Amino acid sequence: MNQHTEPSPDARPIRLLIVDDHPVVRDGLRAILSTQPDFAVVAEAGNGREAIQQAAALQPDIVLLDLEMPEMDGVAALQQMRAQRPDLRAIVFTAFDTDERIVEALKAGAQGYLLKGAPRQELFSAIRVVHGGGSLLQPVVASRLIEHLSQPSPASLPELTPRETEVLQLLARGLQNKEIALELDISERTVKFHVSALMGKLDAGNRTEAVAIAAQHNLVEL
Amino acid sequence: MNQHTEPSPDARPIRLLIVDDHPVVRDGLRAILSTQPDFAVVAEAGNGREAIQQAAALQPDIVLLDLEMPEMDGVAALQQMRAQRPDLRAIVFTAFDTDERIVEALKAGAQGYLLKGAPRQELFSAIRVVHGGGSLLQPVVASRLIEHLSQPSPASLPELTPRETEVLQLLARGLQNKEIALELDISERTVKFHVSALMGKLDAGNRTEAVAIAAQHNLVEL
DNA sequence: ATTCTGCCTGTACCAAAGGACAGGCCGCCA
DNA sequence: TGGCGGCCTGTCCTTTGGTACAGGCAGAAT
Numbered sequence: 015m016n017q018h019t020e021p022s023p024d025a026r027p028i029r030l031l032i033v034d035d036h037p038v039v040r041d042g043l044r045a046i047l048s049t050q051p052d053f054a055v056v057a058e059a060g061n062g063r064e065a066i067q068q069a070a071a072l073q074p075d076i077v078l079l080d081l082e083m084p085e086m087d088g089v090a091a092l093q094q095m096r097a098q099r100p101d102l103r104a105i106v107f108t109a110f111d112t113d114e115r116i117v118e119a120l121k122a123g124a125q126g127y128l129l130k131g132a133p134r135q136e137l138f139s140a141i142r143v144v145h146g147g148g149s150l151l152q153p154v155v156a157s158r159l160i161e162h163l164s165q166p167s168p169a170s171l172p173e174l175t176p177r178e179t180e181v182l183q184l185l186a187r188g189l190q191n192k193e194i195a196l197e198l199d200i201s202e203r204t205v206k207f208h209v210s211a212l213m214g215k216l217d218a219g220n221r222t223e224a225v226a227i228a229a230q231h232n233l234v235e236l
Numbered sequence: 237m238n239q240h241t242e243p244s245p246d247a248r249p250i251r252l253l254i255v256d257d258h259p260v261v262r263d264g265l266r267a268i269l270s271t272q273p274d275f276a277v278v279a280e281a282g283n284g285r286e287a288i289q290q291a292a293a294l295q296p297d298i299v300l301l302d303l304e305m306p307e308m309d310g311v312a313a314l315q316q317m318r319a320q321r322p323d324l325r326a327i328v329f330t331a332f333d334t335d336e337r338i339v340e341a342l343k344a345g346a347q348g349y350l351l352k353g354a355p356r357q358e359l360f361s362a363i364r365v366v367h368g369g370g371s372l373l374q375p376v377v378a379s380r381l382i383e384h385l386s387q388p389s390p391a392s393l394p395e396l397t398p399r400e401t402e403v404l405q406l407l408a409r410g411l412q413n414k415e416i417a418l419e420l421d422i423s424e425r426t427v428k429f430h431v432s433a434l435m436g437k438l439d440a441g442n443r444t445e446a447v448a449i450a451a452q453h454n455l456v457e458l
Numbered sequence: 459a460t461t462c463t464g465c466c467t468g469t470a471c472c473a474a475a476g477g478a479c480a481g482g483c484c485g486c487c488a
Numbered sequence: 489t490g491g492c493g494g495c496c497t498g499t500c501c502t503t504t505g506g507t508a509c510a511g512g513c514a515g516a517a518t
Contacts, residue, residue: 120385149379156378157371163342175494188445190474204496206476213476220504221475222444223410229451397464412504426466428506435506442474443505 027054028145031074033065033091034058034107035083039130043078043107046134053141062086062094069095069102076145077104081115092122103144107137113162116155125149174215174233181208186225186234249276250367253294255287255301255310256280256329261352265300265329268356275363284308284316291317291324298367299326303337311344318345325366329359335384338377347371396437403430408447408456 030053034040040058047053057072059065061083069077077095081088092104105126106119116127125144128137129152140150151159174182184194191209195202209221218224228234252275256262262280269275279294281287283305291299299317303310314326327348328341338349347366350359351374362372373381396404406416413431417424431443440446450456 117385120382123386125382125386148375149382150375151373151378151382153370153372156373159381160342160347160371160373163339164345164347177495185444186448188441188448190442191476192474200495201497203498207496210476219410220412222407222447225444226408226410226447226451226456229448234448399465413506414504422465423467425468429466432506 025052027052028076028141029054029056029072029074030141031056031065031068031072031077031079032058033060033062033077033079033083033088035060035080039080046137047141050138053138062088062091065091066094066098070098073099075103076141077102078107078141079104081106081108081110081119089118089122092119092124096123105140105144105150107132111154111158113158116158117162120159127151127155129154174212178208178212178215179233181205182212182224182228182234185209185212185221186228247274249274250298250363251276251278251294251296252363253278253287253290253296253299253301254280255282255284255299255305255313257282257302257305261302268359269363272360275360282306284310284313287313288316288320292320295321297325298363299324300329300363301326303328303330303332303341311340314341314344314346327362327366327372329354333376333380335380338380339384342381349373349377351376396434400430400434400437403427404434404446404450404456407431407434407443408450 030047032040032043032047032055034043037060040060044055044058047055056074057068059068063086065077065079066086068074077092079088079092083091088106088108095102096104104124105128106124107128107130108115109130111129119127126140126149128140128150132140132152136152143150180198181194184197189197191202191205194205198205209224212218213220213224216224216227218227225234252269254262254265254269254277256265259282262282266277266280269277278296279290281290285308287299287301288308290296299314301310301314305313310328310330317324318326326346327350328346329350329352330337331352333351341349348362348371350362350372354362354374358374365372402420403416406419411419413424413427416427420427431446434440435442435446438446438449440449447456
């Protein structure tokens with residue numbers, strides 16, 4: 015993946031669906047993309063709902079979509095489309111570069127993320143790469159993504175003893191005290207002791223909240 | 237970020253710490269990096285524990301580290317180092333390209349991820365970019381990351397009714413039945429009813445497991 | 459008009475969870 | 489040596505959680 019796929023004019027063209035709420039942008043994209051012999055813009059949509067219909071009707075290979083739209087936003091639309099056609103690939107082409115938007119879009123199944131303003135060659139190449147099974151993020155986007163991933167504060171949450179950590183893992187699997195006791199070969203009473211300690215340290219009112227908090231700080235193997 | 241930072245030979249060089257369990261690799265890296273006037277390899281380490289000591293003692297700008305190591309692996313070491321020096325930046329340089337490793341490393345705070353075998357120019361450029369505050373992933377690595385993010389199966393888990401979804405959210409905050417009842421203005425008995433339905437659909441034996449499972453399929457606002 | 463489903467409620471009963479209080483064993487460290 | 493922290497155990501008691509069984513109401517579908 016990510017290898018350079020050369021345009022091959024004689025092969026079947028890559029079928030594209032353009033989704034953006036601004037007609038001007040759609041026209042512009044269509045014009046730019048038409049210059050490439052291996053691309054074919056098969057449809058346009060002005061919002062998420064239309065996009066879903068068009069995607070179902072015209073079977074594009076790749077959807078090029080904006081995120082901010084009336085009616086139904088890009089992420090929701092993308093989820094729908096991919097639920098219907100898991101093989102559909104998508105490139106987000108938008109002005110938004112916040113980490114939340116990026117993560118949302120990628121989770122929804124986008125294989126590419128380009129910011130509006132990207133040079134057209136970069137857009138062309140992204141389409142070909144994604145069509146070839148690869149994926150492509152602009153470096154800026156990758157940076158944002160990494161910032162988002164890198165854990166904000168490994169601090170702030172109290173230290174757990176090894177034993178507490180063990181108990182926490184089993185707790186997260188929904189085992190009850192008796193079962194945990196059996197698993198760790200200690201008495202049920204001791205398990206209660208550890209669970210209480212755990213709840214205290216995690217500032218949880220009960221075991222369920224403790225697991226939720228632990229999951230949030232992902233110190234638990236779900 | 238990610239702009240090209242040109243080498244400036246007269247400026248203070250970028251201080252590097254090389255961490256790899258193979259002496260040969262360390263030697264090779266040191267030799268390659270020495271060809272660049274703006275780099276200074278200030279130390280080497282053969283495992284995570286050494287790396288932490290060296291990082292504390294010699295205050296490198298950037299750590300170049302392998303993941304697979306005896307004594308203490310790269311991820312654990314990186315977490316430690318960044319806990320002590322949050323400004324420290326790190327580039328993972330390894331042969332492993334599984335999505336789990338990549339995500340682990342990035343979560344631990346790495347700003348770059350290169351596979352061994354990357355051309356040296358790419359390595360140089362990565363170091364400079366990361367030192368300049370940016371971050372850099374090889375396209376292959378970015379692809380893996382995207383695959384990992386894209387949700388595997390929005391299906392497979394049963395449909396929840398709107399009411400059940402509400403209850404689930406509150407459940408995940410650790411509220412108990414009585415509190416949920418108060419919140420939703422229904423009887424505690426009804427809450428129990430919904431919780432049971434929830435556990436049935438999620439195939440959980442108790443509320444704690446239900447929350448864990450829900451978190452796993454991230455259908456819960458933690 | 460009937461059926462189905464989501465949503466709501468009740469009583470009764472038993473198992474599990476969690477707090478209060480009290481204590482023992484071991485290894486580390488000043 | 490004494491103190492401290494992690495770990496383990498116990499009894500007693502109250503509050504929650506969860507199941508079983510039984511039923512009502514409203515809206516949508518047929």
